[in-house]
Amino acid sequence: MILFLYGKDNYRSRQKLNEIIESYKKIHKSGLNLNYFEGEKANFQDFRDEMRQASMFKEKKLAVLRDIFSNSEFKENFLKNFKDYLSPEDAILFYENQEISENEPLFKLLKKYAVFQEFKPLGGQLLKSWIKKEFENYQTQIEARALEKLINYIGNDLWQQSNEIKKLASFKRGPASAKASAGKERIESKDIELLVKPKIETDIFKTIDAIASKNKKEALSLVHKHIEKGDSPLYLFSMINFQFRNLLIIKDLIEKQKPFYVFSKITKLHPYVIKKSYNLAQKFTFPELKKIYQKLFDLDFKIKTGKIEPKMALEIFIAEI
DSSP, rough: OEEEOSSSHHHHHHHHHHHHHHHHHHHSTTTEEEEEEEGGGHHHHHHHHHHOOOOOGGGGEEEEEEEEEGGHHHHHHHHGGGGGOOOOTTTEEEOOOSSSEEEOHHHHHHHSSSSEOOOOOOOHHHHHHHHHHHHHTEEEEEEEHHHHHHHHTTOOOHHHHHHHHHHHHHHHHHHHHHTTTOOOOOOOOHHHHHHHOOHHHHHHHHHHHHHTTTTTHHHHHHHHHHHEEEEOOHHHHHHHHHHHHHHHHHHHHHTOOOOGHHHHHEEEEEEEEHHHHHHHHHHOOOHHHHHHHHHHHHHHHHHHSSSHHHHHHHHHHHOOO
């Protein structure tokens, strides 16, 4: 049996992956027939030998193949021998954390022969229902206006939504002993405003893209919009500083011709940030990024020593790029 989990929403796909593995462990308690093969490190011969080897304790085998689409040799060998692995006796689970092309021969094969599930980003009513359910898991409810505000602040990044929901529920319910008989607490708009910081990374990427395109007017306009909405100039500056630091790290990996699948392990950044940074890094040369980051470092020092206000530092930075 072959299983295939993929899609841009890697929060829910990761949950499904863990769910399948935990279900397997409950039935097959020895753990000796659960094996992992990951990315370019995966060796097809090792995988083949493991699947051919007699199962210990007469347990069903589960081989988890993570991000195998980055491994050309493994893909080629699997395609040649895939009929050997269609048996229902054992299970092979393909899990892709990165975006993959639907034109890939392996993708087409898995869509034909595997039990597959695609995890698309949630939106609209589906996203609202997911958030409500998550709050219910913490014996908490959320008002309609508060729900709209939370989505406006965070969007459909389920990783961040999950963290914010946990934080809001913990705040609202307080110590378990004090709330034992209170029933479900309700999250209100004021709670969102108090505890949740609006997600501005997307607009920060837009600002950096405007800088890369030498469109200073657009970059300044985006910064001023943030300030008008009440975002702290110091926070904006720190975010731009942080993102250019990421760009410098990503560009260094690109220059060293490191394979894309190792970026996450090396940088410890969220896949969304890596993808956005990778695309933006193509618009700069490595010397340009070093010069920009040095400029940010100098301005940051001036802010911390009180020689310049954060808002002025932002304007100077954009004007002089």
